[in-house]
Amino acid sequence: MHHFPVPYPDELIYSLVARAGIRSAITSPKQLLEQVFGDRKVIATLDLPSHLSAISSLLVNTGKFDVQRLIYEHTMFPIYAPFVDESTRIRALKGMGSRSKSSVHLMLGAVASIVKTSGNFRSCFLCVAEQQQKYGESYWSRLWHLPSLPHCPIHGLLNQSSTSYHDNRHTYHLYDQIRCNIPRNNDNNDKELLHYLAKKAQEVLLLPCQKSPTKHQWSKFYNHLAHDFSCGKGTKQVSHEMIAERVIKKVAIPELAVDFNMDTNWLRTIFRHHRKAFSYLQHLTVWSAFIPDMTVSEIIKEVKKKGKANVVVTKILKPESERIEEKHIKWRNLISTTSIKKARSLSGGGALYAWLYRNDKEWLLAFNRQNYSQSAPRKKKVNWDARDRVLTKQLLRIIDQLDTVITGPRRSKNYLLKQLKHSSTLSKKLPLMPKLTSTLNRYQESTFEFQARRLTMTVMTRTQAALGMSRWQLMRSASLSEERIQPIVEKLLDWIVMESNIN
Numbered sequence: 001m002h003h004f005p006v007p008y009p010d011e012l013i014y015s016l017v018a019r020a021g022i023r024s025a026i027t028s029p030k031q032l033l034e035q036v037f038g039d040r041k042v043i044a045t046l047d048l049p050s051h052l053s054a055i056s057s058l059l060v061n062t063g064k065f066d067v068q069r070l071i072y073e074h075t076m077f078p079i080y081a082p083f084v085d086e087s088t089r090i091r092a093l094k095g096m097g098s099r100s101k102s103s104v105h106l107m108l109g110a111v112a113s114i115v116k117t118s119g120n121f122r123s124c125f126l127c128v129a130e131q132q133q134k135y136g137e138s139y140w141s142r143l144w145h146l147p148s149l150p151h152c153p154i155h156g157l158l159n160q161s162s163t164s165y166h167d168n169r170h171t172y173h174l175y176d177q178i179r180c181n182i183p184r185n186n187d188n189n190d191k192e193l194l195h196y197l198a199k200k201a202q203e204v205l206l207l208p209c210q211k212s213p214t215k216h217q218w219s220k221f222y223n224h225l226a227h228d229f230s231c232g233k234g235t236k237q238v239s240h241e242m243i244a245e246r247v248i249k250k251v252a253i254p255e256l257a258v259d260f261n262m263d264t265n266w267l268r269t270i271f272r273h274h275r276k277a278f279s280y281l282q283h284l285t286v287w288s289a290f291i292p293d294m295t296v297s298e299i300i301k302e303v304k305k306k307g308k309a310n311v312v313v314t315k316i317l318k319p320e321s322e323r324i325e326e327k328h329i330k331w332r333n334l335i336s337t338t339s340i341k342k343a344r345s346l347s348g349g350g351a352l353y354a355w356l357y358r359n360d361k362e363w364l365l366a367f368n369r370q371n372y373s374q375s376a377p378r379k380k381k382v383n384w385d386a387r388d389r390v391l392t393k394q395l396l397r398i399i400d401q402l403d404t405v406i407t408g409p410r411r412s413k414n415y416l417l418k419q420l421k422h423s424s425t426l427s428k429k430l431p432l433m434p435k436l437t438s439t440l441n442r443y444q445e446s447t448f449e450f451q452a453r454r455l456t457m458t459v460m461t462r463t464q465a466a467l468g469m470s471r472w473q474l475m476r477s478a479s480l481s482e483e484r485i486q487p488i489v490e491k492l493l494d495w496i497v498m499e500s501n502i503n
């Protein structure tokens with residue numbers, strides 16, 4: 001097959017195949033399967049596809065996309081990988097590369113899990129606007145298809161379609177062909193929790209290819225975690241009641257509601273000896289309650305250290321107290337040159353923090369508290385009134401500049417904020433800056449304004465390229481849909497179509 005497209009960041013293989021169809025102008029689904037896979041029976045799968053060696057060979061000229069990379073960067077596989085046994089991980093990788101109709105979903109526990117993939121398409125309009133801006137087309141991102149978590153890690157609640165990819169077993173749908181609607185009950189109180197989970201899930205998706213920890217290591221990790229946070233009973237047991245008290249507030253997904261009448265509810269079993277794999281959301285929910293600030297890769301590193309014979313080694317090397325003192329000195333030195341947060345993001349610093357956290361938590365937390373409180377009063381007081389004036393002026397200048405440019409993503413409040421200096425800390429401080437807030441409210445681009453601008457951009461580019469101006473062509477290129485188009489934009493569209501017919 002010629003002109004096979006190169007995947008965009010986080011683009012699902014499913015989406016890539018759909019784009020390949022359009023590029024080669026293949027309208028028959030079976031013919032597309034034949035051309036891409038050399039097999040007319042391949043089933044179009046959104047999350048965990050197989051037959052990936054065929055895709056890899058179509059991309060061989062790029063020299064970049066071996067099967068493993070396709071799996072880790074363009075499927076939902078990484079959301080399962082760290083939580084299943086190493087042997088299962090290897091078997092699933094093989095299954096996804098090969099032509100066999102292997103049951104990857106079964107292997108990875110996606111079928112039996114209480115956290116399910118719905119199969120329905122989801123999308124984020126803001127991500128789509130960014131895709132359009134960067135690449136001139138839209139595609140299905142894997143960030144929108146986290147099982148049981150309809151939340152974009154960047155922009156929040158996702159739009160959902162009533163169509164499932166299961167509906168057509170052999171057809172690959174383009175993003176433009178599926179209608180996604182804004183969900184009705186979007187007043188979820190757990191927005192912050194959902195946002196945290198989606199962010200962490202993104203971290204899991206981005207983990208590099210690596211061996212999975214064993215069930216035994218996971219069991220140990222959770223046992224130690226309970227003891228570290230005073231939820232232990234005796235030397236080995238854990239107090240499930242105290243754990244529940246901590247975790248229950250952090251359950252944001254209905255599927256994960258804990259049934260306290262059941263001795264085998266998931267929260268109890270994850271803190272017992274692991275007999276089966278747990279889903280990513282179960283792990284993330286527990287982490288959010290105990291170790292919200294630890295990065296996912298720090299956690300996985302920590303888990304992999306469990307159950308190794310390091311206790312014996314330390315005894316031979318040095319007395320425990322001496323080792324701990326050495327680490328104290330290292331941490332003190334590090335914090336004298338940089339902040340705690342920064343120190344933890346350094347490769348040696350993160351490991352040191354994790355070590356101290358495991359072996360001498362009380363000292364670490366006390367030291368960090370003291371260190372933080374010493375540096376806090378030194379901060380200068382901010383004059384918010386003055387900052388409000390300066391930033392408002394800056395914003396007005398930016399708006400002036402933007403007014404002269406037709407292209408670009410939607411100029412939402414968030415987008416305008418991002419154009420300002422130190423934008424990342426500003427959104428939380430908006431209540432202190434009334435002028436800036438009202439300017440943002442006044443000048444942000446409304447839905448209809450953005451639709452009208454997209455339509456104008458489309459007409460300009462199509463005119464330059466001498467392309468057709470039929471109603472559907474314009475709607476499609478401007479990403480307008482019958483459901484969402486605003487009445488005033490519809491009138492504009494009708495007028496353009498009529499005018500271009502006359503000419």
Ligand SMILES: [Zn+2]
Pocket residue numbers: 124125126127128152153154155156
């Ligand atoms: Zn998004």
